[in-house]
Amino acid sequence: MPDKFTAIKGMNDILPPDSARWEWFESIVRQTMTRFAFRDVRTPILEHTQLFARGLGQATDVVEKEMYSFEDRADQRGQADNLSLRPEGTAGVVRAAVEHNLLYDGGKRLYYLGPMFRRERPQRGRYRQFHQVGAEALGYAGPQVDAELILLAAELWRALGLSDWRLELGCLGQPDERRAHRAALVAYFEAHADQLDEDARRRLHVNPLRILDTKNPAMQALADGAPQLLDHLGDASCAHFAAVQDALRACGIDYRINPRLVRGLDYYNLTVFEFVTGSLGAQGTICGGGRYDYLIEEIGGKPAPAVGWAMGVERVLELLRQKGVAAPGAAPDAYAIVPDAAYFPRVLACLQALRAAGAAVQLHAAGHADGGDGLGSMKSQFKKADACGARYALIFGGDELAAGQVTVKALRDGAGAQARLSLSDTAALAVHLKSP
Numbered sequence: 303m304p305d306k307f308t309a310i311k312g313m314n315d316i317l318p319p320d321s322a323r324w325e326w327f328e329s330i331v332r333q334t335m336t337r338f339a340f341r342d343v344r345t346p347i348l349e350h351t352q353l354f355a356r357g358l359g360q361a362t363d364v365v366e367k368e369m370y371s372f373e374d375r376a377d378q379r380g381q382a383d384n385l386s387l388r389p390e391g392t393a394g395v396v397r398a399a400v401e402h403n404l405l406y407d408g409g410k411r412l413y414y415l416g417p418m419f420r421r422e423r424p425q426r427g428r429y430r431q432f433h434q435v436g437a438e439a440l441g442y443a444g445p446q447v448d449a450e451l452i453l454l455a456a457e458l459w460r461a462l463g464l465s466d467w468r469l470e471l472g473c474l475g476q477p478d479e480r481r482a483h484r485a486a487l488v489a490y491f492e493a494h495a496d497q498l499d500e501d502a503r504r505r506l507h508v509n510p511l512r513i514l515d516t517k518n519p520a521m522q523a524l525a526d527g528a529p530q531l532l533d534h535l536g537d538a539s540c541a542h543f544a545a546v547q548d549a550l551r552a553c554g555i556d557y558r559i560n561p562r563l564v565r566g567l568d569y570y571n572l573t574v575f576e577f578v579t580g581s582l583g584a585q586g587t588i589c590g591g592g593r594y595d596y597l598i599e600e601i602g603g604k605p606a607p608a609v610g611w612a613m614g615v616e617r618v619l620e621l622l623r624q625k626g627v628a629a630p631g632a633a634p635d636a637y638a639i640v641p642d643a644a645y646f647p648r649v650l651a652c653l654q655a656l657r658a659a660g661a662a663v664q665l666h667a668a669g670h671a672d673g674g675d676g677l678g679s680m681k682s683q684f685k686k687a688d689a690c691g692a693r694y695a696l697i698f699g700g701d702e703l704a705a706g707q708v709t710v711k712a713l714r715d716g717a718g719a720q721a722r723l724s725l726s727d728t729a730a731l732a733v734h735l736k737s738p
């Protein structure tokens with residue numbers, strides 16, 4: 303047993319004041335999703351391990367070595383399920399759509415926001431519990447939806463005040479095109495077998511595409527010279543890719559074609575894309591996604607096309623923090639200072655009315671170390687008012703209360719002069735506390 307408990311490595315507590323930035327971010331996400339007609343979906347954090355193995359691909363890093371999986375307790379018949387914490391959201395959303403026959407009356411535009419789990423080596427921007435916002439458009443085949451999803455992400459960056467990103471775009475074609483490319487790739491790497499590192503040799507016949515993603519500088523030249531998938535695409539795939547690009551250009555979204563864009567999960571075909579920032583070091587991918595027209599069938603549904611993306615919330619929030627984007631609503635509007643414990647019942651009644659009228663007010667409350675009646679001196683109360691970031695102190699002194707008033711004192715520049723205001727019109731007082 304440890305002497306002191308700590309959070310599990312790679313899993314973070316989200317505490318005030320940071321949690322205010324999270325709330326603000328989540329509210330922007332929900333507003334933006336609503337404007338794009340995407341609807342909230344919430345699936346369980348635990349799923350059958352097999353869902354991810356089948357859905358994401360047995361040979362992916364995520365399934366091979368990063369899932370938190372365990373054998374559940376046996377049921378009455380002695381059968382135990384193997385379960386996993388979800389490493390991503392797409393497989394669960396697709397499972398739910400198939401299970402509840404969501405596509406019976408046409409396509410569905412769904413989004414989610416929540417924790418995901420991957421047992422990766424923790425570092426800045428890479429955690430074992432992290433959060434994703436994801437958007438999935440199920441049941442749509444046309445390139446318009448691919449473009450619309452990219453526009454949705456771009457609109458989120460705009461609404462959040464982020465401009466430091468670039469969009470990388472690729473096309474993975476269809477399975478037969480990929481098979482032809484894969485054969486060409488294997489032949490190429492086999493012809494250069496002496497230059498392959500151990501990782502590449504292991505991947506050669508399991509997933510040769512991943513070799514293109516090598517981080518080994520000694521293999522860069524070899525990877526650069528490899529046959530390109532874009533040269534193996536047929537007419538339909540080329541037309542789909544061109545239509546996505548036309549739509550992006552028409553909407554003024556800059557992009558860079560990356561012929562080697564390799565996503566870490568196996569379910570993709572046709573369009574793939576990533577939003578990358580230069581401001582986060584090695585973990586610069588803030589959003590990734592693409593088309594996955596075969597996943598629904600793979601998971602047991604009637605064949606239906608789909609496209610989606612997910613963004614890493616921690617990474618986006620770190621970007622916001624770096625850029626100094628301030629989240630509104632982190633501090634209360636006012637802090638109530640109460641010189642005498644006898645006034646509390648009346649003060650509480652006033653605060654109740656102010657809160658009902660929309661003001662955020664924190665009441666000075668006794669701390670266990672404050673001594674006396676526990677309230678502390680006026681000076682220490684003012685110190686606490688200042689420390690909590692409130693714009694105003696509300697001073698509920700005996701004189702004020704006798705006159706049915708409260709003294710409103712500005713604690714921040716620009717919040718106006720000190721004034722005594724009537725408690726009979728709490729709505730007006732609340733407006734005063736909230737006014738810019």
Ligand code: HAM
Pocket residue numbers: 389390391392420422427428429430432433434436437438566567587588589590591592594609610611612613614615616617
């Ligand atoms: P992914 O590329 O594996 O795609 O993850 C999407 C994003 O989640 C990444 O770009 C990154 O920002 C964030 N992310 C991933 N792993 C971590 C981590 N360990 N720590 C912090 N952030 C991380 C998917 O998950 C797909 N389900 C996306 C998708 C949806 N494709 C179609 N629909």
